[in-house]
Amino acid sequence: MDYTRQPLRIKIQKVVRYVRLFGLTRTWVKVQANCHMKRQFSHRQSMPAPAGSTGKHVGILGCGTFAYANVAYYVHKKYGAVIRGVMDTDLKRAISLGQRYRAEYYTTCADDVINDPHIDLVYIVSNHASHAEYAIAAIKQGKAVHIEKPHVVSEDQLVRLCAAIRAYKGRVRIGFNRPESELGLLLKRYVDAQSGPAMLNWFVAGHAIAADHWYFSEQEGGRILGNLCHWIDFTLRLIPEASRFPVQLTPVRSYQSDCDISVSYLFADGSIATITFSAKGHTFEGVREALNVHKGNLLASLTDFKTLRLDITETVIRRRLWVRDHGHKRSVQNSYLMLSEPSKQETIRMIWETGYLMLKTREALETSSVIQVTGLENF
Numbered sequence: 001m002d003y004t005r006q007p008l009r010i011k012i013q014k015v016v017r018y019v020r021l022f023g024l025t026r027t028w029v030k031v032q033a034n035c036h037m038k039r040q041f042s043h044r045q046s047m048p049a050p051a052g053s054t055g056k057h058v059g060i061l062g063c064g065t066f067a068y069a070n071v072a073y074y075v076h077k078k079y080g081a082v083i084r085g086v087m088d089t090d091l092k093r094a095i096s097l098g099q100r101y102r103a104e105y106y107t108t109c110a111d112d113v114i115n116d117p118h119i120d121l122v123y124i125v126s127n128h129a130s131h132a133e134y135a136i137a138a139i140k141q142g143k144a145v146h147i148e149k150p151h152v153v154s155e156d157q158l159v160r161l162c163a164a165i166r167a168y169k170g171r172v173r174i175g176f177n178r179p180e181s182e183l184g185l186l187l188k189r190y191v192d193a194q195s196g197p198a199m200l201n202w203f204v205a206g207h208a209i210a211a212d213h214w215y216f217s218e219q220e221g222g223r224i225l226g227n228l229c230h231w232i233d234f235t236l237r238l239i240p241e242a243s244r245f246p247v248q249l250t251p252v253r254s255y256q257s258d259c260d261i262s263v264s265y266l267f268a269d270g271s272i273a274t275i276t277f278s279a280k281g282h283t284f285e286g287v288r289e290a291l292n293v294h295k296g297n298l299l300a301s302l303t304d305f306k307t308l309r310l311d312i313t314e315t316v317i318r319r320r321l322w323v324r325d326h327g328h329k330r331s332v333q334n335s336y337l338m339l340s341e342p343s344k345q346e347t348i349r350m351i352w353e354t355g356y357l358m359l360k361t362r363e364a365l366e367t368s369s370v371i372q373v374t375g376l377e378n379f
């Protein structure tokens with residue numbers, strides 16, 4: 001829903017609710033991001049990059065809502081004015097984001113950023129079909145790359161992306177932020193401490209997206225790649241690496257293959273996970289998500305990345321955050337740290353396996369068929 005077009009009463013209610021959920025600063029940035037998407041400029045042409053180095057060294061491809069409110073915001077907040085070049089196919093967005101975060105230049109041509117010798121880190125925050133193509137080009141130029149989710153929209157892209165990482169020793173991280181949230185990290189620590197197979201159950205109410213939104217375009221991958229990938233990825237990371245594959249996927253769907261669906265995963269160690277994704281009316285508080293986990297002596301219950309209850313035999317641990325933390329800040333800033341800390345990079349195994357599992361999930365739902373998914377060994 002476009003809140004900038006709603007009556008004043010609804011706008012105020014939304015802002016008040018968001019302040020309670022996300023805090024004052026985050027709400028303000030989200031409001032600014034909405035205005036950013038509508039800003040108009042008389043400029044008709046890109047601004048050329050300065051000839052030499054200015055000390056700024058980060059590039060951004062795609063200057064929409066998420067780039068403005070999360071990627072550029074968290075990079076700028078922590079590391080200062082380090083953004084050098086920003087690009088969007090819509091020049092107005094590039095100008096607006098570039099001005100707000102003091103970039104040296106804005107452009108509508110991705111190659112300006114990808115071939116800029118003074119940029120060593122590129123954040124890819126554009127439409128889904130372009131992610132892997134931009135990433136491969138940037139990896140070939142020796143840049144470190146943060147790819148927003150989903151990193152690929154097809155198996156062909158996944159194969160080419162992994163091949164490029166291997167051939168050029170690419171440094172890559174993907175914008176799967178939930179495992180890097182405060183409660184996500186805590187939950188994983190407790191889950192990993194238990195042995196035996198796990199039982200995981202997600203209930204997610206997705207926010208309403210208009211039928212003509214670009215997420216639904218054929219080439220962009222729909223909501224399985226656009227949204228469900230978050231919970232597929234986090235689920236995979238909660239299963240020990242050696243116990244994951246082969247995975248058996250069982251889909252349940254009704255009219256659509258990517259809304260109002262449920263999919264179950266049977267992992268190699270006998271762990272079972274189910275993700276139920278409901279997408280119906282409007283969710284005023286954004287995406288709502290609940291996870292229940294049972295493993296060994298642990299019973300865990302996570303709600304909206306704001307509250308977590310852990311029961312370990314007789315011990316009960318409760319965590320309640322002031323505001324929701326989906327891990328965006330850590331995800332964006334860890335990608336910056338990838339430049340100096342190689343351990344922050346994602347492994348090819350993870351990039352392949354999480355990508356392959358989400359692609360196979362989409363296939364299972366589209367064809368209503370049970371599918372066996374193998375791990376990296378078969379790549």
Ligand SMILES: NC(=O)c1ccc[n+]([C@@H]2O[C@H](COP(=O)([O-])OP(=O)(O)OC[C@H]3O[C@@H](n4cnc5c(N)ncnc54)[C@H](O)[C@@H]3O)[C@@H](O)[C@H]2O)c1
Pocket residue numbers: 061062063064065066067087088089090093110125126127128130148149150175176177226
């Ligand atoms: N990690 C998360 O929680 C999270 C949340 C929201 C969005 N995202 C991701 O961020 C990305 C952007 O989403 P958004 O919500 O900002 O969407 P948006 O529609 O607000 O912005 C997308 C921007 O990309 C631009 N664009 C379109 N095609 C392009 C191309 N080929 N090259 C460069 N720019 C292009 C558009 O003009 C627009 O400005 C998507 O990959 C989305 O999945 C991640």
